[in-house]
Amino acid sequence: MSTLVSHPISAADRSGIGPRRGRGSSMRTWRWSDRLLLLAAWAAGLTLCAIAAAIVLYMGYRGIQYLSPELIFSRPQASLTQAGSGGFLDPLLGTMLLTVIGVAIAAPLAICSALWIVEYGRPNWLARVVESGIEIVAGTPDIVIAFFGLAIFQLHLLSFASETAEGGGVTGRSFLAAGAMMSLIALPPIFVTVRDGLQTVPSHMREAAFALGKTRIATIRRVLLPGVRSNIATGVTLGVSRIIADTAIVIVLLGSTLRISPQPGGAPVLGVLKGLGSTLTSYIYENSPAGEGGAPQKAYAAAFVLMLFVLALNLVVERISRAQARSSGFVTAVEGIV
Amino acid sequence: MSEFQQLSQAPPPSTRGTRPRAHTLRAHTPHADDPPEHATLSTSPFGTDHVPPVRTIVLDRPPEPVRPPEQREALRPVAGAAGPERLRLEDVSVSYGGASTLGRRGANAVRSVSLSIHQGEVLALIGPSGCGKTTLLRTLNRLTELTPGARRGGQILLDGEDVHDLEDTALRARVAMVFQQPNPFPMSIFDNVAFALREQSRRRPRRPELEPLVVDALRRAGLYDEVADDLHRPALRLSGGQQQRLCIARAIAPRPEVLLMDEPCSALDPISTGVIEELIHELRRDLAVVIVTHNLAQARRVADKVAFMYLGDLVEYGTADQVFEEPRAPRTRDYVRGAFG
Numbered sequence: 190m191s192t193l194v195s196h197p198i199s200a201a202d203r204s205g206i207g208p209r210r211g212r213g214s215s216m217r218t219w220r221w222s223d224r225l226l227l228l229a230a231w232a233a234g235l236t237l238c239a240i241a242a243a244i245v246l247y248m249g250y251r252g253i254q255y256l257s258p259e260l261i262f263s264r265p266q267a268s269l270t271q272a273g274s275g276g277f278l279d280p281l282l283g284t285m286l287l288t289v290i291g292v293a294i295a296a297p298l299a300i301c302s303a304l305w306i307v308e309y310g311r312p313n314w315l316a317r318v319v320e321s322g323i324e325i326v327a328g329t330p331d332i333v334i335a336f337f338g339l340a341i342f343q344l345h346l347l348s349f350a351s352e353t354a355e356g357g358g359v360t361g362r363s364f365l366a367a368g369a370m371m372s373l374i375a376l377p378p379i380f381v382t383v384r385d386g387l388q389t390v391p392s393h394m395r396e397a398a399f400a401l402g403k404t405r406i407a408t409i410r411r412v413l414l415p416g417v418r419s420n421i422a423t424g425v426t427l428g429v430s431r432i433i434a435d436t437a438i439v440i441v442l443l444g445s446t447l448r449i450s451p452q453p454g455g456a457p458v459l460g461v462l463k464g465l466g467s468t469l470t471s472y473i474y475e476n477s478p479a480g481e482g483g484a485p486q487k488a489y490a491a492a493f494v495l496m497l498f499v500l501a502l503n504l505v506v507e508r509i510s511r512a513q514a515r516s517s518g519f520v521t522a523v524e525g526i527v
Numbered sequence: 528m529s530e531f532q533q534l535s536q537a538p539p540p541s542t543r544g545t546r547p548r549a550h551t552l553r554a555h556t557p558h559a560d561d562p563p564e565h566a567t568l569s570t571s572p573f574g575t576d577h578v579p580p581v582r583t584i585v586l587d588r589p590p591e592p593v594r595p596p597e598q599r600e601a602l603r604p605v606a607g608a609a610g611p612e613r614l615r616l617e618d619v620s621v622s623y624g625g626a627s628t629l630g631r632r633g634a635n636a637v638r639s640v641s642l643s644i645h646q647g648e649v650l651a652l653i654g655p656s657g658c659g660k661t662t663l664l665r666t667l668n669r670l671t672e673l674t675p676g677a678r679r680g681g682q683i684l685l686d687g688e689d690v691h692d693l694e695d696t697a698l699r700a701r702v703a704m705v706f707q708q709p710n711p712f713p714m715s716i717f718d719n720v721a722f723a724l725r726e727q728s729r730r731r732p733r734r735p736e737l738e739p740l741v742v743d744a745l746r747r748a749g750l751y752d753e754v755a756d757d758l759h760r761p762a763l764r765l766s767g768g769q770q771q772r773l774c775i776a777r778a779i780a781p782r783p784e785v786l787l788m789d790e791p792c793s794a795l796d797p798i799s800t801g802v803i804e805e806l807i808h809e810l811r812r813d814l815a816v817v818i819v820t821h822n823l824a825q826a827r828r829v830a831d832k833v834a835f836m837y838l839g840d841l842v843e844y845g846t847a848d849q850v851f852e853e854p855r856a857p858r859t860r861d862y863v864r865g866a867f868g
Binding site for chain 2: 398
C-alpha cells in the first residue's frame with residue numbers, strides 16, 4: 190500500500206474531477222469512543238425505523254383484520270353484545286367536526302399573530318411576551334388545557350357555548366368548547382411555520398413593495414401572504430394532525446357519549462355544536478381494555494383508520510414542502526441572479 | 528448577431544452620430560409638458576426618425592446592446608441639455624442611530640448636501656463604500672424612514688413641494704426606485720407590473736384596463752418583445768437581467784417623475800449591464816434619473832451629471848466631463864483616477 194504514494198497522479202485526480210472518490214480516513218485509526226458513537230447513531234436510527242415499521246405493520250394487520258365497511262358507515266349503538274354495538278361513523282364525523290372548528294379558530298389567530306410578530310413586533314417587550322405566551326401554550330400538556338377549558342366554559346358567561354343541564358347548570362362540555370381548546374393545540378405549529386416563512390422572505394422584497402408606494406398592509410396582503418401560502422398549508426396540516434391525534438381534550442370536554450348527541454331543543458347546527466359526541470381517539474379509548482367497552486377489535490379498526498389519516502397528513506406536509514422547494518419561492522429569487 | 532454587427536460596424540451616416548442629434552432634439556423640444564403622451568418609443572412626438580435606435584431583440588438569444596461600450600462612451604450628452612428641475616435638495620443631512628453616537632464625527636451618514644436634479648438628465652452618485660450615496664438615494668423617496676433611528680435634516684423639494692408633506696405612498700409612486708438585487712415578486716410578469724398600478728387608484732382597475740398600461744411599461748423597459756408570448760409565466764423564471772428590467776418596468780409603470788437606481792447593474796453580467804445602460808439613456812427623456820454606482824466606467828457612460836461623495840460630504844458636483852476630466856477637488860481627482868475607493 191505504501192507504494193501508492195509514488196504512483197503518478199492523473200490530471201483528473203488532481204483536479205478532483207472524475208468518479209473516483211478520495212481515500213477516507215480508515216476507522217482503524219479512530220478512538221474507541223468515536224467508534225462507539227458511530228455505532229450508537231446507526232443503532233438508534235435503525236431501531237426507530239424498526240419501531241415505526243412495527244407500529245404501522247401491526248396496526249395495519251389488525252386493522253385489515255377487523256375493519257369492515259359497515260363499521261365505518263354505522264353509528265354506535267347501546268347494546269350488550271359486540272355484534273349489536275355498531276360502528277364508528279359518529280366518532281369519525283366527530284373528529285372531522287372538531288378539526289374544522291379547531292382550525293377555523295386557530296389558523297386566523299396563528300397567521301395574524303405571526304404577521305404581527307414579524308412585520309410589526311413593536312414594542313419589543315410585547316413581542317417577546319407574545320412569543321413566549323405561544324411557547325407556553327405549545328408546552329402545556331393537553332390534559333391541562335382540557336381542564337382549563339372545562340373551568341372556563343363552565344362559567345355562566347359562556348353558557349351559550351356548551352350543553353346546559355336541565356336545572357340550568359353549565360356542563361362546560363360541547364363540540365364548541367372542545368374545538369376552542371383544540372385550537373390551542375393547533376395554534377403553535379401554524380404560528381411557527383408561518384413565522385418562519387415570513388422571516389425567510391428577504392427584506393428587499395418588502396422594500397420593493399414600499400418603494401412602489403405600497404403601504405405595509407398592502408405589502409402583507411399582496412406580497413407576503415401569497416408568498417407564505419405553502420407555509421400556511423404546512424402549518425395547518427400539522428395542526429390538523431395534532432387535533433385528530435388528541436385524546437385528553439375530547440374525553441374531558443366532549444364527554445364519553447359515543448354518539449353525536451345534539452343539545453335537546455337546540456337549532457339544528459347550533460345544537461350539534463353545543464352537544465356532545467366523540468372522536469376516533471375517544472372511541473379507541475372507550476373500546477380498549479382501559480375503557481369500559483372492552484371491544485379491542487373495534488378499537489383496532491378505529492386506530493387503523495386514525496393512523497391512515499395521520500399518515501396521509503404527513504404525506505401532504507411532505508408534498509407541500511417538496512413542492513415549495515421546487516417551485517419558484519423567495520429563495521429562488523435570490524439564487525436566480527447569483 | 529448579424530443585425531447587431533451591421534448596426535455597429537457599418538451604420539449609414541444618417542443613423543450614426545446619435546448623440547449630437549439627441550442633443551439638438553433636446554434643445555428645441557418641450558420636455559416635461561406631457562409625459563403620458565410618450566406612450567411608447569415609437570409613438571414619441573419626436574417622430575420616428577428622431578428616436579434613438581431601439582434595441583433589436585430577438586427571442587432565443589440573449590439581448591445585445593445596440594452599441595458596444597466603446598461607442599456608448601461617446602453618447603454622453605453635452606451639459607446644459609437638461610429639462611425642468613424635478614428634485615431640489617437643500618442642506619440634506621441624514622443620521623442613523625441614537626443620541627449616543629451623535630457626538631462622534633461620522634454619525635451623519637449624509638451631511639448638508641444641496642443638489643438639483645433635472646428631468647432629462649442622469650445624475651450619478653459616486654464615491655467609496657460607506658460614503659452615504661445609497662443613504663442619500665434612499666432619502667429621496669423617504670425609504671430611510673423605515674430604518675429605526677434614522678433622522679433627516681434639510682429640505683427635499685419635489686416639483687417645489689416638500690416631500691415631507693407628501694404621503695409616503697404617494698411620494699414613492701412619483702419617485703420610483705430600482706434596487707441592486709433584481710427583486711421581482713413571486714408572481715407572474717403581468718402581476719408584477721400590475722401590482723405597481725393597481726392599488727394606486729382607489730377603485731381596482733380590471734385586467735383589460737390594466738393590460739395596455741402593463742404592456743406599455745414593459746415596452747418602455749425594453750422587455751416586452753422578450754416576454755410577449757407569455758406574460759403570465761412566473762417572473763422568477765426570467766434571467767437576472769430580464770428580472771432587473773422587469774423591476775424597471777414595474778417602477779416606471781405609474782409614470783414617476785424621478786427614477787432612483789441603486790447600483791442596478793452590480794448583480795448583472797456585462798451584456799445585461801449594457802442593455803440596462805442603454806435603457807437608462809432612453810428613459811431619461813421622460814424622467815430624471817439618479818443612479819448610485821461603484822463602477823466609474825459606468826458613471827462615465829451613462830451620467831450627464833456626477834456627484835462625488837466622500838464620508839457623507841458632497842465633495843464635487845458637476846457635469847460628467849468636468850468631474851472626470853478636470854476635477855476641482857484633489858480628493859475627486861484621486862478617486863476618479865483610482866487612487867482610493
